[in-house]
Amino acid sequence: MRSYNWWQARLATEFFGPERAGRPLLFFIDDEKAADLHRDAPPNGGVSDLCTAVADEVIDWLGDAYRQAFSAVLAWKRSSREDPPPCLPLLAVSVLAATRMRGSGGRGAHSYYARLAELLSPPSWFNRDRCEKHLQDDYSTVVDLWMYLDEWLKEQGGTRGHSTLHVSKGRERIGYAQSQALICAADQDRLLPFLRERRGRDATVLLRELRNFGEGDRLRLSKRLREALHKHSKQSEEDSLLGSLLVSLAEATDRVPPVPSRLQHLQLRVTATENRREGRWALRWRAERVPGISEDNLPHRDGHLALGAQGDGALYTLSGALPDLGQALENGLVAWGKHLGVSLQPRRNPLILQEDPLGGWTEVDKPEPCLPALILFNERSEGEARKLVDQAGFSWEEPEETSVDGWFVAADVEFTEGLSGASRPARLAGGLHVRLTRERRHYFLGGEPDLVPPPGVDVVRLDGVPIHTAGQRVELRGRGLSSGKHVIDSGAGQLSFYLHPPREWIVPEMALGMTDPDSPVVQGSTVIDAEGRHTDLIAGGPPKWWHERQTGLSGGPERIEIPDSAVWLVIDHPDGTIQVRLLRPEEPRITNVTTAMRKFWRQMFAIEHPPPEKLWRRYWQAVLGRGNGNS
Secondary structure, three states, X not given: OHHHHHHHHHHHHHHHOHHHOOOEEOOOOOHHHHHHHHOOOOOOOOOOOHHHHHHHHOOOOOOOOOHHHHHHHHHHHXXXXXXXXXXXXXXXXXXXXXXXXXXOOOOOHHHHHHHHHHHOOOOOOOOHHHHHHHHHHOHHHHHHHHHHHHHHXXXXXXXXXXXXXXXXXXXXXXXXXXXXXXXXXXXXXXXXHXXXXXXXXXXXXXXHHHHHHOOOOOOOOOHHHHXXXXXXXXXXXXXXXXXXXXXXXXXXXXXXXXXXOOOEEOOEEEEEEEEOOOOEEEEEEEEEOOOOOOEEEEEXXXXXXXXXXXXXXXXXXXXXOOOOHHHHHHHOEEEEOOXXXXXXXXXXXXXXXXXXXXXXXXXXXXXXXXXXXXXXXXXXXXXHHHHHHHHOOOOOOOOEEEOOOOEEXXXXXXXXXXXXXXXXXXXXXXXXXXXXXXXXXXXXXXXXXXXXXXXXXXXXXXOOEEEEXXXXXXXXXXXXXOOEEEEEEOOOOEEEEEEEOOOOOOOOOOOOOOXXXXXXXXXOOEEEEOOOOEEEOOOEOOOHHHXXXXXXXOOOOOXXXXXXXXXXXXXXXXXXXXXXXXXXXXOOOOOOOOHHXXXXXXXXXXXXXXXXXXXXXXXXXXXXXXXXXOO
């Protein structure tokens, strides 16, 4: 039973592992899938292919064909039943036979058993002409095995996947296998958005809409499923199977099982940090540390999430295969380890994030009033996000992009739940943020925000000086405010904000000894990185965030940024001389010299006054030798 037992364990891991929790389970096996799984067998380990393992080690060619498999399942029923019943290889072959029926000209029982007999070859002494009948006579036992698997899945409460087993009238024996042979894993993923929008519809409607929607292969469905959809009739038995299967898949699209009671809940939340260089918000996972648990490994559908704690830190360090954040937001997430578990429902509503003392902006269950917040949303939840912004008394502005496709951020929002009218404090809107600290109320001098008074409040004090607002939004720019802290008092409470003078653009002293980025000495110059590649410094327009956060400020100087990877600065002076200055010490890592690099370095070899650092010599030696630069 060596090969059969290997296949039992491999199929249990592939299809019935904890990472399947909350997902519709499709036990789809075709020739390609069976071959892929067999490649995982130990080399020279003597593990037979799936069909050979079943035919040689579990089929009884003297008595009832499936007697041995049934006996093993009866023994399993008296055990703890933590793992699926030990009949998975046999059931997999039954599905494989159903996948081979397509295109063979027959869909009925005769065609099915003929395919099954092709897969399960009898020993040499057995009369091959009797093989098909031998496998068919005892096939009711296989039906019982399918029912035991269905029963086990339901006992697990969705923690190992939701059963999608179905039969139709006239196919009570072979229907279970056929129900698993219609939709492969790739089809399931491609159908997910279509089915999620049609939860609650009956099988007939789902089939009709899928046929209409899938015209022209819009969903990129597999050939097998396209054929099943194309060859149909109103009374088709295959339609009955496929329709029931689609209903099961649709019902399970928003079903995520709770964390088992034996596990402690892991708070896995979305966190956001602003990437000013790219002009978007970077979304990541953040996991709060659970007292007494320093590490764990949580399997999920895409791999294993590893958690580790260092010192007395309040957060876990995340490694391994982190769950895809976009997929988790859209479809939910289930990841259960030895000690910890997380079950996240699909996000149908916007997420609200607020600044966290541990850093970044972190998802909160309920926002604290009068504190800055971000609203994270996608196209589906944009309408609700707009309502939240409107209810908070803010105007809707162009949303900002995030690192997850299809998800956006509405920034600079504050909620005042429980407060109304004049009892609400004043708030700030717009302004050019510095974001030097974790607080949002830091702005550039000259980029002051606007003051929005509470409803019904005509006079607000700024640093003790009354401002007559007439209940309208008031600009704070042009009021001669100095850098530092400023306090707004609307009578219902105080609000502080800070102004910072723009920092001068400074090139490292050791490199330039000057501070003007618009100097012609810098403009048109070149930098060299540790791999020997050169990049010309060209003045660009204002960065993306300058335009996205425009608050009435005009202009925006062109700036020149020296890349962080730059090691050398090559200055081409107007008189024709070339000067090379060291920006930071880093040994060369030159492993490849392109034609463009070779042409550039020829000029560097010929300069009259090379830099005094010995490092420069190691760079051009590395270019000449195409080595690693160690000389």
